[in-house]
């Protein structure tokens with residue numbers, strides 16, 4: 001297996017580490033060494049690490065030539081220009097990034113990112129050969145009101161309306177209920193499966209071929225215990241892991257939860 005195989009068409013389940021704003025050169029190195037050692041015997045799982053921008057050079061040199069791919073947690077919606085503090089898709093490519101998280105709720109909520117803004121970033125990533133990992137999900141209030149499908153549907157429809165259903169070809173969507181992120185309260189396998197089916201059906205209604213080439217992950221308080229049930233569902237193509245990705249043992253256990261010989 002090599003990094004170039006880690007595309008949404010890979011038949012293996014995918015576990016993405018989202019380090020968020022954590023790390024230091026020293027801590028990262030220990031984490032990466034631990035990942036590489038633990039993953040040696042895990043051919044059934046694809047792994048991608050999404051790191052803060054300043055550490056892209058570090059992960060590039062630590063992971064080049066290994067089976068683990070890397071990426072970032074956001075990009076600018078512009079190609080280049082006078083956008084102080086922004087980082088472009090091409091800059092990520094300079095550091096060998098393959099993937100980029102788009103529209104994570106910790107950004108869209110704190111920085112008021114609209115669905116349109118997120119849609120533009122999604123297409124920017126694609127135009128530059130990066131695989132976007134689009135985060136969608138509802139708040140607790142929205143779930144309690146029973147409107148979660150309407151909310152997630154609107155996030156997907158914005159991309160479909162602006163760029164067509166084919167925009168989803170060879171991309172990744174991560175279902176991330178906002179109430180489950182960092183709370184220790186993951187969605188049940190049943191809740192996740194229902195939303196994953198809804199996501200695939202929504203994309204399929206716009207473009208069946210694109211829906212067939214889409215990977216759908218679950219994110220929100222994934223840990224070694226709940227990963228077993230979640231990753232055993234055929235509708236769940238993998239996981240996006242925050243907190244537990246900062247601990248080698250827990251992260252490797254989550255990767256081990258992917259059933260052997262599982263083929264998507």
Ligand code: PGA
Nearest residue numbers: 181182219220221242243
């Ligand atoms: P968490 O983060 O695993 O810490 O809940 C998940 C995420 O941000 O997607």
